[in-house]
Amino acid sequence: MSTNQASLKGVYPILATPFTETGEVDEQSLRELVRFQLAAKVDGIALFGNASEMYTLLERERELIAGIVVDEVKGRVPLVFGSGHTGLEGAVQLSKWAQKAGADALMVLPPYMVKPDGKRMIEYFGAIAKAVDVPIMLQDAPIASGVSIPVPAMAKLAKEYENIAYVKVEAPPTTVKITEVIEQSEGRLTVFGGLNGMYYYEELCRGAVGTMPACEFPDVCVQIYQLFVSGDKDAARALFYRYLPFIRIGTIAGFAMAVHKEVLKAGGVIRSAYVRNPNAPIDDILRSEAFETLKGLDPLVLNWKR
Structure with missing residues (x-):
């Protein structure tokens, strides 16, 4: 997919990495997880x-995961690979690898150990843009990375590099920043929402073209998106608000990954809810709180067991 052809929109869940109870990548669960996304009719998949x-994965594990996902998807939907790094050289190398491994686009965090100044940030993203041919999505996720990408820097990058074409806005308040990005980039940047879809409906109203949430409720996100674009905003809003307590509990700092995986495990999509250090497993109380938010709801994940 060349820069000119790529047009990402809709629901692009961020694929969890299923592990076995001993902490190895679980290939069978990963394949089932991809099948679950495709069954939910997602528009694309991000890994x-x-x-x-991703911050816990070894190089050989990245290669294994990419191979499995590419094999399962078979070109049916675009794949977006995260390729941010703590430094410019690492990000360039990872981005080149991702393009070769099957990425249709890249989602790139700014350097997140030493916080870059404006000049360093522009140089970092510019070097990546020059190294690959696929579209680049700037990932503005200051809660996770500790680094916020200023909107004027985004606009400058989009003006200077044709393949810097997307932004995933995860800086709260996401809604306000989405409007700023669209206005200041003069339409050059297409915006996705993040933060697990916490402001999904409002983001769509502000001009976002989709969302990139966690991967245990893709069917719900797809339904909200389809209702919205078909013009039935009232139904889209009602469905979003019905699931909002569940979406919110999937953002609990330190435990969010375990919440996503516990739900996937309960539905038989993956076999283990194991999370790697520094993430923490959830206790029985938090688990019951998470499932309480699903009472009276009927997401695909809870009907997946065959």
Whole structure:
């Protein structure tokens, strides 16, 4: 998919990385998880995001995961690979690898150990843009990374590099920043919402073209999106508000990854809810609180067992 052809919109869940109870990548669960996304009619799939626990993955595991996902998807939907790094050279190398491994677009965090100044940030994203041919999505996720990408820097990058074409806005309040990005980039940047879809409906109203949430409720996100774009905003809003307590509990700092995985495990999509350090497993109280938010709801995940 060349820069000119790529047009990402809709629901792009961030694929979790299923592990076995001993902490290895669980290939069978990963394949089932991809099938679950495709059954939910997602518009695309993102991997190696924060919800993939990408910061815990070894190089050989990235290669294994990419191979499995590409094999399962077989070109049916676009794939977005996260390729941010703590430094410019690492990000360039990872981005080049991702393009070769099957990425249709890249989602790139700014450097997140030493916080870059404006000049360093522009150089970092510019170097990546020059190194690959696929579209680049700037990932503005200051809660996770500690680094906020200023809107004027986004606009400058979009003006200077044709393939810097998307932004995933996760800086609260996401709604306000989405409007700023669209206005200041003069339409050059297409915006997705993040933060697990916490402000999904409002983001769509502000001009976002989709969302990139965690991956246990893709069917719900797809339904909200389809209702919205078909013009039935009232039904889209009602469905979003019905699921909002569940969406919110999937953002609890330190435990969010375990919440996503417990729900996927309960539905038989993955076999284990194991999370890697520094994420923490959830206790029985938090687990029951999470499932309480699903009472009276009927997401695909809870009907997946065959």
